[in-house]
Amino acid sequence: MEFDLKTIEALAPDQASLSAASKLTKRSNWPRLEKNEQQALIWGECQGSGSNPYRVVVDTGDHSYKCTCPSRKFPCKHTLALMWIAATAPASFAAAESIPEWVNDWLGRRRKTTPAPGQPTSGAAAKSIDEAARTDESAAVEDVAAVERREAAQRKRAGDTREAVSAALDELDQWIADQLRLGLSGFVDGSSDRCRRIAARLVDMKATALAGRIDEIPPRLMALRSEERPDAAIRELGKLVLLAKAWRSAPDDPELKRLVSTSETREQVLANPNARQVESFWEVLGEKIESRRDGLVSHSTWLLDLKSTTPKFAVLLDYFPASAGRRSNAFAPGDRFDARLVFYPSRKPLRALVAERMGEVMSGAWPDFSFGAAKDPLATHASYQDAAPWITDCPLMLPPGAILVDDRGTGWWQAADDPQGIALPIAGAVNQTLLGLDLAATAALWDGARLDLLAAQSGFGRLDLS
């Protein structure tokens, strides 16, 4: 069982759930607690207020879970309590010879939705003769006309969507031209309303992802000093122009489609033969949790590939309604694990899914990236912009350096061997302790104006900065 209190805290949707769970960790609440180590499963029955106990099962390998309670918090307090018992009193779980039916049901459902990548999920080669015959037979039974009708409807829907998005981008183009004509000074001041209006139009016209991005422009501008905002507005709007043009030239490109209209499902990404797969040791660099203006919370978990000799990153991205409370995946900054990641296809793949998690990895230093003679800490950013100029946040691994402060108290990262050279401003307040540490390597996100620090290595070991 691979739980610790840190993981459980990270999984909990909010503090109240943790408190509620802590009260459920008494052994007397659990008439049944069992485990199966081969399958990495623990399960139990928690006596609630009703006549039947709630049934809870947790996969200790990938921290997925299921509880029969009606809570709308995920994971619920029963799940957290079960994990907590596993972390603090693993001896409470009796080894079970057989797995109960309800646990098997859950396992079966999970496997249907997440086929193990690498194994063929369709085709006769994957099936027994009987199964193949049955499938073929049933396929033959299916109404050919119905299939054709369905496919035709799908084609029509896709065509309609493309037309709608194209029209949306026409409106966007006109809107951008209007902003330039009216002046970016007014745009900066009224960006909240202006962006909200065009975003609403784009949603109506099925350019949903682009709408979300535009809706987030005002807070990005407001995070900067007033004198920096016009330049930031030029960057934001210019990137939209580029993205719209790129989509028009390749509307079926998966990356552009994802940025403009809708994203693929997890299953589609896992089944995509063009999706890059990387099996490696990964370290969780940090998390960025942002409440968006559309009521969603975006939760990014940035990962570092520990087997690569050059800095390679991945980001696990999750969206959920703000009304659902704080939600987190199973990772906390500093965690290390062995996993196979599948990247969403794109020119500079960053967004990924954990396809298979093999286990934990010992903590330690980062690989020696030997930053070499490259003097420009933003060289990675430039290469990202060359390939995909619509990217806003670019992960960087900065060479040895230190954090300094200016007269206004803003923090700046500066390379250790280039004290007169480039310095990069840091977003937000800087922990004063950080000003006394030499940073051997620093992982951060660069948005064109500010560094958002994730983590660093120093003489004092790893530093959580996110």
Added chain:
Amino acid sequence: MNEGEQTGLATMRDCWITGGATFDLAPTAWKTIAGGASPDEQERRLLAIAAQALDVALRPAAPKTLKRRPPLPRLALPMLPERLRPLLRAALKHGVDARRKTRVVTLVASRGFVLHPMDWMPVASDQNSPDVYAPWIDWQASVDGERHAPQEKLTAENWDEFYPAARRIALADMRRSGPASARLLVEAKASGEPAEVRLALIELMRFGLNPEDAPFLKSLSADRSGKVRELAGRLLARLGEHGRSNDGGPGDPAAELAAFISEGKSGFIRRRSIYTPAKLKSPAQEKRRAELFETCNLVDLAARFSATEPEFIGAWQFGADNNADILIARMVAASGSDAAVTHMADALVADGGKPALFVLHLTPRLDSRRKRVLVRLILKDSKYLGALNLAEGIEASWLEWGDLTNGQTLPALRSAVAGNDDIVKRGIDEILETMGFLATAATAEKLIEDVVAAGMPPAAPSLVLLRLNASLAGGLEPTRDQSGEQQNERSHPPPCRAGLRL
């Protein structure tokens, strides 16, 4: 981007800010890309080029006044292993105030580790953290960051090279080993320091206080700081020196205080004096008496009754007036001689029961043996468990399982945990936290098992310090000290100066 493009971009930017077409202002190469389209499209194309130029071709201009702090000093102990940091952070989070956080830090230091600076950092004015953190306190206090405390012994010559925390620790060490040389140093240097620093330096005289210090302390009666004069007077009183020559006159506070105390006789065969607090008639009298207890010294008060300090303490009738008992305990702690303090502590502990709790006011003056005796006494009788939280300066990591089982504490804890009284449970939470500080690792582990068996949720936040304590047992994995060197297994960390600071 060449100079022409930079100028063009700046002009276009200004134009866009106010609004308008920029095509004519654009650099020639950009015009070529943007040309041949509608005016709106031309502007959008130029906007895209400008966005890219801003993103990749320009670099932020750093102000020339960037300041760097000096490197954070390395401490003498290795850092807490990485795997224990989440538990430590939970314990720090649970310790809501500075005092409780300091207990967590002290516990960890008592096991031979220091914390990661991003998990906890002492403030510049910190005087309660373990000595090992002095370099960090001085780092926090440093503004220019140019000075570094030298490694050699503190002398009058290198006095200014030491930061205040490092200097206080060095002086305290000197007072313990060679009080005379430390006093000479204080005599030479204290007068040149501001009142606040002077007070802290004179306060160090309490270490190894001896009659040879009296002349210097007497000379401080002319100090320009009232607080320094008062402190010097108390230290003199601890040496048995009378603070005032005023002999019973109307302005003598000791005489005024004596009027609040009734002298009587007790015993049939061997008559002896007893001192009882007089009954007060008004809150104003109560207030005045409290002021007098605070400003007078024990030796002066005892002299009013022609008694020695131990005689006076021995004859005081504890139990007659709770407030007066507390006030006299505080007075003894502030100005009593070592003999008076230990006499009072031993007498009260021997009596046991509630009066023994007045010893809590004496804990800053007691040696660790007496403090431990007091804690064990409190643990024996579960009625006063809450008093544990008031004790000051008690060392970490010594309470054995036998200390808990030898009395009512454990059964009381068990029944409180099993009960449904929320107020009682909150009290238990505090006591468990205190146990987390006092207990040995083995005791902490057993106590967790015991209260969980009694019904406490295993994940209860009040167990977090006990869990940290238990996890700091021997057999920790190899770790790195702050110089990056790998350390061997630390089943028995070397003794460290983890006692509470001055």
